[in-house]
Amino acid sequence: MARPRLHDLDALLDAAEELLAAGDGRAVTIRAVAERAGASSGSLYHAFGSRNELLGRLWLRAARRFLALQREAVERCLAAGDAWEHAEDATVAAALTLRDLQASAPASAQVLIRHRREQLLEDGLPDALDDELRALDGELLGVLRRLAASLFGTADRRTVETVAVCVVDLPPPLLDGRRPRLIDPADALAAAVRGVLRAARPAPSGA
Structure with missing residues (x-):
């Protein structure tokens, strides 16, 4: 029989997420998370096994929240x-999902x-x-392919890459919030996405 959990997992993940959101990965130590959550270090090892697994679970939860809003x-x-x-x-709505997530789960x-996940998590x-993270990648790719097929009538490598530029690459630097801006970042992002898509849109037949 599994041992009972001594602390709510979401509360532990909340504490780790707050530390990571305010700093870098080095700020998220088992001791720091335990202190922030009012728990013992032993309870975190009991819940997650390792710091790396804690970060992986943190990332997975955040990405699932994001993907639910995006879909x-x-x-x-x-x-x-x-x-x-x-x-x-x-x-455009898919690209602005990070802004929506900022409102519901900052x-x-x-x-x-x-x-970036690959910089945050270690092997092992x-x-x-690992299977859950890979499955989530597949779900995100499914959204990109759906958008590509709706836009271009095909979901080949070129069209999916075009959508990925709009949905994956453009939003983070524009929505980061660390730089004060005179323009609305969301408006700039929407305009950039429309520009990329229209530049890639095939000309009408006979044009």
Whole structure:
């Protein structure tokens, strides 16, 4: 029989996430998280096994929150019809998901904006957690392919890469928030996404 959990896992992840959102990965030590959560270091090792697994679970939770919002926004736009404009709106909405996450879960948003997973996590995650992270990557790729097919009629490497530039590459630097800006970052992001998509849009037949 498994030993009972002494502390709520979400509360422990919240404490770790707040530390990571405010600094870098080195700030997230088992001791620092335990102190912030009012728990013992032993309870964290009991819950997660290692610091690396704690960071992996933290990342997975933040990414799942993000993906849930992104899917909802994309499907809402695509439900309006199959015209190019609806697919373009869906891609803009997907790009702005980080802004939406900033409103509902600001620490999760900061983690995803400021920390790349491959730089944060070390090798040697438990197989089950590694499988969950890979499955999440597959789900995100599914969103990119859906957008590419809606925009361009195909989800080949070129069209998926075009959507990935809009949805993955552009949002973090514009929505980071550490630099004061005179323009609205969300408006700038939306305009940039529309510009990339329209530059990649095939010319109408016979044009």
